[in-house]
Amino acid sequence: MKEATAATKTAKDSKSSPKQNLEVDQAQVTVGNRFCENPKMSMRDVNVFYGDKQAIYDVSVDIAKNEVIAMIGPSGCGKSTFLRSLNRMNDTVDGCKVEGEVLLDGDNIYHKNLDVVELRARVGMVFQKPNPFPKSIFENIAYGPKIHGLADSRVDLDEIVEGSLKKAGLWEEVKERLHQPGTGLSGGQQQRLCIARAIAVSPEVILMDEPCSALDPIATARIEELIEELSQNFTIAIVTHSMQQAARVSNRTAYFHLGKLVEVNPTEQVFTMPEHQLTEAYITGRFG
Amino acid sequence: MSNSMDNLQKIKNSLKRRSRSETRFRLYGRVAIAIGLAAVLALFVDIVSKGHGAFKATYIQVDVHYDADLLGITSLADESQLMQANWDALTKSALRNKFSEVSGRRDKRQLYKLLSNGTGFDLKEHLVVNPLLLGETESKWLLADDDIDTYYKSWLEGEPYDARLSKKQVEWIDQLHQQGHIRLQLNTNLLTRGDSREPEQAGIYGAVMGSLLTLMLTLMLSFPIGVAAAIYLEEFASKNRFTDFIEVNINNLAAVPSIIFGLLGLAVFINFFHVPRSVPIVGGLVLTLMTLPTIIITSRAAIKSVPPSIREAALGMGASRYQVVLHHVLPLALPGMLTGAIIGMAQALGETAPLLMIGMVAFIVDIPQGFTDPATVLPVQIFLWADSPERAFIEKTSAAIMVLLSFLLIMNISAVWLRKRLERRW
Numbered sequence: 001m002k003e004a005t006a007a008t009k010t011a012k013d014s015k016s017s018p019k020q021n022l023e024v025d026q027a028q029v030t031v032g033n034r035f036c037e038n039p040k041m042s043m044r045d046v047n048v049f050y051g052d053k054q055a056i057y058d059v060s061v062d063i064a065k066n067e068v069i070a071m072i073g074p075s076g077c078g079k080s081t082f083l084r085s086l087n088r089m090n091d092t093v094d095g096c097k098v099e100g101e102v103l104l105d106g107d108n109i110y111h112k113n114l115d116v117v118e119l120r121a122r123v124g125m126v127f128q129k130p131n132p133f134p135k136s137i138f139e140n141i142a143y144g145p146k147i148h149g150l151a152d153s154r155v156d157l158d159e160i161v162e163g164s165l166k167k168a169g170l171w172e173e174v175k176e177r178l179h180q181p182g183t184g185l186s187g188g189q190q191q192r193l194c195i196a197r198a199i200a201v202s203p204e205v206i207l208m209d210e211p212c213s214a215l216d217p218i219a220t221a222r223i224e225e226l227i228e229e230l231s232q233n234f235t236i237a238i239v240t241h242s243m244q245q246a247a248r249v250s251n252r253t254a255y256f257h258l259g260k261l262v263e264v265n266p267t268e269q270v271f272t273m274p275e276h277q278l279t280e281a282y283i284t285g286r287f288g
Numbered sequence: 289m290s291n292s293m294d295n296l297q298k299i300k301n302s303l304k305r306r307s308r309s310e311t312r313f314r315l316y317g318r319v320a321i322a323i324g325l326a327a328v329l330a331l332f333v334d335i336v337s338k339g340h341g342a343f344k345a346t347y348i349q350v351d352v353h354y355d356a357d358l359l360g361i362t363s364l365a366d367e368s369q370l371m372q373a374n375w376d377a378l379t380k381s382a383l384r385n386k387f388s389e390v391s392g393r394r395d396k397r398q399l400y401k402l403l404s405n406g407t408g409f410d411l412k413e414h415l416v417v418n419p420l421l422l423g424e425t426e427s428k429w430l431l432a433d434d435d436i437d438t439y440y441k442s443w444l445e446g447e448p449y450d451a452r453l454s455k456k457q458v459e460w461i462d463q464l465h466q467q468g469h470i471r472l473q474l475n476t477n478l479l480t481r482g483d484s485r486e487p488e489q490a491g492i493y494g495a496v497m498g499s500l501l502t503l504m505l506t507l508m509l510s511f512p513i514g515v516a517a518a519i520y521l522e523e524f525a526s527k528n529r530f531t532d533f534i535e536v537n538i539n540n541l542a543a544v545p546s547i548i549f550g551l552l553g554l555a556v557f558i559n560f561f562h563v564p565r566s567v568p569i570v571g572g573l574v575l576t577l578m579t580l581p582t583i584i585i586t587s588r589a590a591i592k593s594v595p596p597s598i599r600e601a602a603l604g605m606g607a608s609r610y611q612v613v614l615h616h617v618l619p620l621a622l623p624g625m626l627t628g629a630i631i632g633m634a635q636a637l638g639e640t641a642p643l644l645m646i647g648m649v650a651f652i653v654d655i656p657q658g659f660t661d662p663a664t665v666l667p668v669q670i671f672l673w674a675d676s677p678e679r680a681f682i683e684k685t686s687a688a689i690m691v692l693l694s695f696l697l698i699m700n701i702s703a704v705w706l707r708k709r710l711e712r713r714w
Contacts, residue, residue: 089603092599094526117607120605120606121605121606124605127601127604133602143607147606147607147611198605201605
């Protein structure tokens, strides 16, 4: 039923932008396994607009608990916009409007009674470029627990910091210099610091927006290992430009094209037997 | 092949022309800088050459006899007696004793003009502090009159200016000089006293205090208001036509001639709110209006220069926008804001025009002690002195300019120092 309405809406949209007709027509309905039982997050008919320009068209998809879902697609396809609408980071963008439902454990995160501060404590984010605070390594990790009042004592805080750094695989490298600036670390270490910072408040979901695009292959490999470890405890949604990375780290892969979700399937299937011809065209390198 | 040779030849031909025009451009730049430096140098040389004299004053040594009968007092403890006492009689008798050969009313009157007519009061203060001197005689250096001061300084420099002196006075000074009883001494009056009609007694302390009080008020008002406005506009306000309108108006306000702010202050603060005129409160309010746009603009620039990635990181952690501002944006923007505030204050310190409109141009002798005491400020004091007919005020004016410039220099240096000190490079 829902899919049917989504399809008609899409058809309407495609008429209004004749230039995109050829490709959009092929992507009217998302194919693959979009839904699951007891999803951690579920999106229903999500549309995102930047002013008059629509960036996301009728996306409906579920994210299961403790899965890693990768979002791939050519530049400008809206995958980052979609990711940022999952913890309302788009709120800060002027003129950005989100329609539809985004549910976290069944609650709509765009409901006016929901506090965005609480939401972001539950849905953490790691950004494309490592962005540690210009403070010490310790302060970087301790910031989240401090503002949310998670630590009852200094000892508690120390434990949280140590635990987070250990989970992010950074403890051994920085335990001697916790009080030196976080910005003094290498790019890969900074990104792991940002991941440690995100997990210090024990979020349920971690969103990662191309976390390795600014890193060298060795640092990338470490982050990918880390994602695999973290997936035991966290639900992770990762946007990536690298199809190899999506193949390596994710359980499911979602392919976006011009603001539409074209296909969602188990990663293995997407990269071996894509259902949709646009997905196939992308992963075989015909565009992107 | 021939084509590429051709191109090479063309490039080679153009090289000379290009390097010539670059050399020419560099020359223009150097000339421009030289003109600027020469202007600054000329300004400083002129001011310092005129003003350095004001830091020294001419003093004459006389033997003062603290004669109770001459003063007409019986006790130093009685305030009313002290008020009525004839203190000038002390200096007059001291001068008569020094030049015992002088006789005749006219000559004596000229003789009395050697010393500043404020010396009597100086002696009073001296005596009150040292009551044991009553009835004793003391050898004392007393401040000379401004005409004597001007003559003596010009005479020492080899170009005596004696238009305001009689022949006898010139002779007396000659005599004093040979005896070693006239000399230049550090002019403590300049930095410790308020304004006076007598140039030798006029000081800039009153104006310095007035400037200080006015600037304190300006800083206390304009910095918090300016920073709050800047933070709100940058971090919280949505971008729409109304905020655009506000932004355009703030930028326009920064370019409004300062005298307009004076008129505004006169109309609003004095006529409508009945704030007393000539006081640091109204001066501070007017200068606050004037510096607010500067502080808002520089603070906004400082906030804008904080990388957005820091804001995103904090927001992504679940910090509220207020926490983002307080924990991350403000600490990073503070050096820039402080620099802007100091530049705004320096601008306010040098401002004259708006203060003329609100009565801070009055002749005020007393040192202002609080925000409600009538006061004047340094640049206005300079204006007042520059307007005075007495020749001795020329060097006073230049000296006051030197003091004002050194305050400005200190403020600008501290702005640079603060920025370097607080700026965090990450």
